[in-house]
Amino acid sequence: MPFIDAKLTVSLADAQKEALKTAFGKAIPTLHKTETYLMVGIQDSCDLWMAGQKLTKGAYVSVSLYGHASPADYNAMTGKICAILEDQLGIPGNGVYVTYHPVTDWGWNGSNF
Template identity: 50%
Template sequence: MPMIEAKVTVELPAEKRDVLRAEFGKAISLMGKPESYLMVNLLDKQDLYFGGKKLDKGAYVEVKVLGGVDGGASGKMTARLCEILQKELGIPGNAVYVSYWGTANWGWNGGNF
């Protein structure tokens, strides 16, 4: 069960949330994971700072997956996430920060995968 959580500085109206959810759903295949198990959490109007300065338009995205994180796949995923956030929210790639987390244990429905 992959999870993408995006914290963005801008407001996300319902239609933008729907677009991001759909685009993140397509993008997760770059990590070799199915959209059918993807959970997405979108947090808007966040105060994000980098180098002591508040970002007017910025994003911090966490991508969590069951198993390890492949460096090549995560590189492609970062590029795609930056494209999505630029196109949909006007957040430039140099203000998008992405972290990847792999885990051997992921619980769901009363048990672990």
């Protein structure tokens, strides 16, 4: 039950959003999850500031998942997320924050897991 929520400073075409969603789906097994239940949210054209400076190319990515992963898995996933954002959108890794949110109670389809 992962959810990847991305806030991006850049404006994206629908095809770019689809490509980003697909790349996140390919990366999620890093956290021992599958794309089967992956939900992705993409908010483009966001205003983000880092160190007091407005970013022209930056991102905040929040990853929530049912259960948890190891620190090594989170580190590997951060590397993949940063690589995806740089390769697809030209957003450098030093303009990206990634946070992880393990969840013990997750609801879907009228009940909790």
